[in-house]
Amino acid sequence: MRYPGVIESYKEYLPVTDKTPIISLNEGNTPLIELRTIPRKLGIDLKIYIKHEGLNPTASFKDRGMTVAISKAVEEGSKAVMCASTGNTSASAAAYAARAGLKAIVIIPKNAIALGKLVQALIHNAMVFALKGNFDDALEIVQKITSEYPVTLVNSINPYRLEGQKTAAFEICDSLGSAPDYHCIPVGNAGNITSYWMGYTQYYEKKKINKKPRMMGFQAKGAAPIVHDRVIKDPQTVATAIKIGNPARWKDAVKALKESGGYINIVSDEEILNTYTLLAREEGIFVEPASATSLAGLIKYYPEGIFEKGKTVVCTCTGHGLKDPDMAIKSSKTPIVVKKIDEILKIIDF
Numbered sequence: 378m379r380y381p382g383v384i385e386s387y388k389e390y391l392p393v394t395d396k397t398p399i400i401s402l403n404e405g406n407t408p409l410i411e412l413r414t415i416p417r418k419l420g421i422d423l424k425i426y427i428k429h430e431g432l433n434p435t436a437s438f439k440d441r442g443m444t445v446a447i448s449k450a451v452e453e454g455s456k457a458v459m460c461a462s463t464g465n466t467s468a469s470a471a472a473y474a475a476r477a478g479l480k481a482i483v484i485i486p487k488n489a490i491a492l493g494k495l496v497q498a499l500i501h502n503a504m505v506f507a508l509k510g511n512f513d514d515a516l517e518i519v520q521k522i523t524s525e526y527p528v529t530l531v532n533s534i535n536p537y538r539l540e541g542q543k544t545a546a547f548e549i550c551d552s553l554g555s556a557p558d559y560h561c562i563p564v565g566n567a568g569n570i571t572s573y574w575m576g577y578t579q580y581y582e583k584k585k586i587n588k589k590p591r592m593m594g595f596q597a598k599g600a601a602p603i604v605h606d607r608v609i610k611d612p613q614t615v616a617t618a619i620k621i622g623n624p625a626r627w628k629d630a631v632k633a634l635k636e637s638g639g640y641i642n643i644v645s646d647e648e649i650l651n652t653y654t655l656l657a658r659e660e661g662i663f664v665e666p667a668s669a670t671s672l673a674g675l676i677k678y679y680p681e682g683i684f685e686k687g688k689t690v691v692c693t694c695t696g697h698g699l700k701d702p703d704m705a706i707k708s709s710k711t712p713i714v715v716k717k718i719d720e721i722l723k724i725i726d727f
């Protein structure tokens with residue numbers, strides 16, 4: 378059977394009707410991959426699954442929310458959409474707007490988004506503004522413009538984004554046959570942690586699952602406003618997708634953490650990058666740096682007894698590693714330049 382995308386798959390849980398024109402790139406249905414090597418090597422007694430959201434059409438989870446936000450924008454007669462972005466929202470907005478025949482306008486912080494993401498917004502023909510400022514500045518401008526002019530905001534302040542993103546929680550429950558005990562997730566603007574909690578709660582209320590997971594959020598050390606409970610004026614981290622100092626869904630994230638008996642803490646850039654290379658080398662899973670934050674948090678805090686042994690954990694990996702080729706090159710060995718077979722054989726040394 379042909380997989381139809383998240384709206385068709387979970388229609389009864391989404392704010393769509395028969396009249397909603399469905400704009401989809403068949404997003405969702407991403408793999409849930411069990412880790413084989415890392416838990417054994419690090420002595421972690423947990424069943425750990427990676428929800429690989431980098432395998433969505435534009436290579437991040439943003440597509441789940443964008444299909445709903447863009448479909449509703451078209452239904453409401455909008456002609457243009459706009460977002461601020463650390464990269465992936467603009468890539469997704471540009472692609473779905475292209476699919477729908479809408480104009481996309483995006484504002485990104487200048488020199489602060491990964492190359493692959495910039496390329497996506499450009500090739501899908503969005504109008505791209507590089508702002509001399511950070512993500513939080515960009516979002517402020519977008520909120521101002523979209524509140525005064527006829528253009529639809531598609532950041533995760535848009536409630537349809539969260540509605541679409543919650544389908545990842547549904548997929549996890551459907552494939553495990555229950556909810557996991559813990560759900561680890563990177564936290565930037567905090568839309569995704571909010572979405573997952575909505576999804577788990579909704580499935581619980583519909584009696585599709587009989588327990589809900591504890592939500593375990595992780596922020597980069599230099600961009601951890603929720604952990605420190607204060608706005609970070611000049612957030613810093615190599616994980617550009619979560620380089621946010623004043624999350625739009627701050628309150629909702631705190632609510633999700635509280636209601637789920639959850640946990641939130643920091644991981645350093647070094648810990649994020651170590652996990653990023655570990656996933657690639659030991660498991661064959663290539664994600665972008667921000668995405669490794671969820672597993673990095675698990676690895677860091679497991680020894681403190683935060684996780685009960687023997688339980689099941691899902692770690693969301695939010696975006697694909699190819700998004701950020703510069704970081705991958707910086708984190709790897711360089712190719713060995715050779716001219717002759719002898720040189721190759723000498724170096725391989727069978």
Ligand SMILES: *Cc1c(COP(=O)(O)O)cnc(C)c1O
Pocket residue numbers: 437438439465466533563564565566567568569570618619665667668695696
């Ligand atoms: C958007 C994004 C995040 C952060 O998600 P929020 O909903 O803003 O918390 C994390 N990782 C990647 C790759 C992203 O694109």
